[in-house]
Amino acid sequence: ASEETLVLIKPDGVARGLTGQILARIEQKGYELVDIRKLTPSRDVLAQHYAEHEGKPFYEPLVEFMMSGDVVAVRVAGNRVIEGFRSLAGATEPTTAAPGTIRGDLGRDWGLKVQQNLVHGSDSPESAARELALWFD
Numbered sequence: 400a401s402e403e404t405l406v407l408i409k410p411d412g413v414a415r416g417l418t419g420q421i422l423a424r425i426e427q428k429g430y431e432l433v434d435i436r437k438l439t440p441s442r443d444v445l446a447q448h449y450a451e452h453e454g455k456p457f458y459e460p461l462v463e464f465m466m467s468g469d470v471v472a473v474r475v476a477g478n479r480v481i482e483g484f485r486s487l488a489g490a491t492e493p494t495t496a497a498p499g500t501i502r503g504d505l506g507r508d509w510g511l512k513v514q515q516n517l518v519h520g521s522d523s524p525e526s527a528a529r530e531l532a533l534w535f536d
């Protein structure tokens with residue numbers, strides 16, 4: 400059934416000029432770009448977005464990284480798009496992400512404390528609803 404997910408193009412993707420390529424991959428897969436906005440997120444939004452990771456060793460570096468520049472937030476619709484976008488994105492680490500995926504083809508391992516892995520995609524219908532409300536309402 401048709402559903403919606405939140406995709407974030409993270410600061411590494413925006414700074415490297417990969418926004419268009421990443422959006423093209425989403426469209427080529429047949430998903431609809433319903434809404435889009437570019438912003439530098441506040442610490443407050445990121446604390447809510449990453450609440451489940453609070454206390455983990457990569458949490459503070461992750462929030463600092465996400466506040467370091469513009470991100471592009473996209474409301475994406477399609478059949479099974481939550482699962483489908485995560486498949487397009489590939490595994491969390493650019494090094495192990497399969498070729499053919501966004502992270503596998505375009506991601507770089509910078510050897511830093513946090514994985515700068517170009518994109519985020521909601522991991523469940525509950526996360527998608529929560530994250531879309533946070534980034535778009």
Ligand code: CMP
Pocket residue numbers: 452457461491512513514515516518519520
């Ligand atoms: P994302 O799935 O958007 O949300 C959590 C982020 O934390 C993840 O992308 C990575 O950027 C980062 N991350 C997850 N696990 C680790 C880890 N073990 N070490 C460093 N960064 C991580």
